[in-house]
Amino acid sequence: MNGKTDLRVLRTRQSIRMAFYELIEEKGYEAITIQDIADRAMINRNTFYLHHQNKPDLLDTCMDELLSELKNAVVLCPFNMSPFHISTLETVMQTVLEHISRNTTFYYAMLIEENRIYQFRAKMENIIKDKLNEGWILAQGNSPLALSKELLLEYLVSSFMGIVMWWIKNDLPLPAGEAASQFSRIVAYGHLKAAGIAVGE
Amino acid sequence: MNGKTDLRVLRTRQSIRMAFYELIEEKGYEAITIQDIADRAMINRNTFYLHHQNKPDLLDTCMDELLSELKNAVVLCPFNMSPFHISTLETVMQTVLEHISRNTTFYYAMLIEENRIYQFRAKMENIIKDKLNEGWILAQGNSPLALSKELLLEYLVSSFMGIVMWWIKNDLPLPAGEAASQFSRIVAYGHLKAAGIAVGE
DNA sequence: TAAATAATGAACATAATGTTGTTTATTTAT
DNA sequence: ATAAATAAACAACATTATGTTCATTATTTA
Numbered sequence: 001m002n003g004k005t006d007l008r009v010l011r012t013r014q015s016i017r018m019a020f021y022e023l024i025e026e027k028g029y030e031a032i033t034i035q036d037i038a039d040r041a042m043i044n045r046n047t048f049y050l051h052h053q054n055k056p057d058l059l060d061t062c063m064d065e066l067l068s069e070l071k072n073a074v075v076l077c078p079f080n081m082s083p084f085h086i087s088t089l090e091t092v093m094q095t096v097l098e099h100i101s102r103n104t105t106f107y108y109a110m111l112i113e114e115n116r117i118y119q120f121r122a123k124m125e126n127i128i129k130d131k132l133n134e135g136w137i138l139a140q141g142n143s144p145l146a147l148s149k150e151l152l153l154e155y156l157v158s159s160f161m162g163i164v165m166w167w168i169k170n171d172l173p174l175p176a177g178e179a180a181s182q183f184s185r186i187v188a189y190g191h192l193k194a195a196g197i198a199v200g201e
Numbered sequence: 202m203n204g205k206t207d208l209r210v211l212r213t214r215q216s217i218r219m220a221f222y223e224l225i226e227e228k229g230y231e232a233i234t235i236q237d238i239a240d241r242a243m244i245n246r247n248t249f250y251l252h253h254q255n256k257p258d259l260l261d262t263c264m265d266e267l268l269s270e271l272k273n274a275v276v277l278c279p280f281n282m283s284p285f286h287i288s289t290l291e292t293v294m295q296t297v298l299e300h301i302s303r304n305t306t307f308y309y310a311m312l313i314e315e316n317r318i319y320q321f322r323a324k325m326e327n328i329i330k331d332k333l334n335e336g337w338i339l340a341q342g343n344s345p346l347a348l349s350k351e352l353l354l355e356y357l358v359s360s361f362m363g364i365v366m367w368w369i370k371n372d373l374p375l376p377a378g379e380a381a382s383q384f385s386r387i388v389a390y391g392h393l394k395a396a397g398i399a400v401g402e
Numbered sequence: 403t404a405a406a407t408a409a410t411g412a413a414c415a416t417a418a419t420g421t422t423g424t425t426t427a428t429t430t431a432t
Numbered sequence: 433a434t435a436a437a438t439a440a441a442c443a444a445c446a447t448t449a450t451g452t453t454c455a456t457t458a459t460t461t462a
Contacts, residue, residue, distance in 0.1 A: 008407085044410050046409075154367035174349070209438085247440075
């Protein structure tokens with residue numbers, strides 16, 4: 001009795017995931033049946049149930065697996081202080097976009113397609129939120145704010161994800177660095193100034 | 202043969218919708234079966250199929266019905282120029298929040314709950330987007346921008362919806378006017394300035 | 403090579419969908 | 433007021449997917 005897992009188990013699990021990814025791209029999550037997965041993975045339908053409770057359970061496992069890669073990349077982003085947030089946001093955004101550009105089809109299926117998985121967006125948002133929150137604590141200490149911290153954080157994450165989704169939906173129309181820089185400029189200075197429009201007080 | 206609809210039809214349709222709304226709040230959209238709806242509406246399951254193709258079709262009808270009310274409210278918001286966008290955003294936000302506060306349970310079920318309906322958010326975003334786009338055209342003409350107009354619009358809508366969802370999720374923690382004002386300040390001047398933190402160039 | 407265990411295959415119970423055809427009840431138009 | 437039109441009810445059916453059970457076969461590990 002060793003720590004190793006039976007080779008058959010590893011093989012089966014991998015087949016299931018590959019099949020699942022392919023099918024998501026082909027027909028969307030909702031339309032997939034367990035039988036579809038079994039057929040594609042070339043296993044018995046029963047075997048599926050030896051590894052996953054049901055379809056949502058499989059989805060969860062897969063999302064976590066893929067997002068842990070994103071999370072690792074984001075966690076490594078340095079916090080550049082003074083004024084920390086602007087460059088940090090830019091770095092994190094660029095990191096995320098670059099990661100996505102390496103897995104476009106999957107992210108497209110999860111975030112953009114008709115049959116997209118909204119939980120996936122929620123999980124991504126949490127990764128971003130954790131990172132920003134961490135930076136916030138580091139840089140901010142506990143000086144009072146003119147507005148709700150929760151509101152501010154929600155604002156940052158929402159706009160962040162909005163740009164990310166826009167970027168994917170439009171087929172990566174700008175270089176990752178350029179999109180990241182436009183985003184951080186808007187967030188830091190306001191949309192009018194960032195757009196080059198004079199702001200009357 | 203008149204323009205009027207048979208009273209039985211009107212009665213049935215109304216029962217179906219009421220039943221549907223109740224069930225969404227009780228168990229979430231996905232868990233609802235046609236039989237559930239029929240039972241609650243006290244009609245035969247067959248009768249359901251006389252009025253709707255299937256569950257998604259019913260959902261669509263209901264969302265459109267409810268969002269048209271929101272749309273009407275938003276469309277009526279005036280565009281205050283100079284600098285138009287800031288106060289317009291604030292007005293639209295306040296209008297939306299006030300509308301939501303009159304239908305909290307439904308919006309909560311559609312936007313926040315575990316079994317929320319992501320299409321609903323997308324439809325709301327389109328309403329906001331249309332409004333902002335209209336204002337943009339009015340105020341902006343065709344002077345060149347320092348950043349992509351599409352990106353800017355996506356940014357505005359995403360942050361807008363983020364605040365809206367935050368507000369609902371946290372049980373309407375601020376007066377609608379206050380939340381609207383904080384939002385417009387962030388968007389107009391940037392998050393650091395809005396938060397009261399000095400921005401070093 | 404024996405023991406452990408993963409995968410298969412077949413069967414079954416359950417639940418939901420969507421359709422068809424007939425009958426009953428209600429509504430509208432004359 | 434009544435006949436014609438039609439909505440709703442009722443019952444039956446085919447189809448599809450889910451999740452479980454159990455005996456058998458094959459593979460892997462120790």
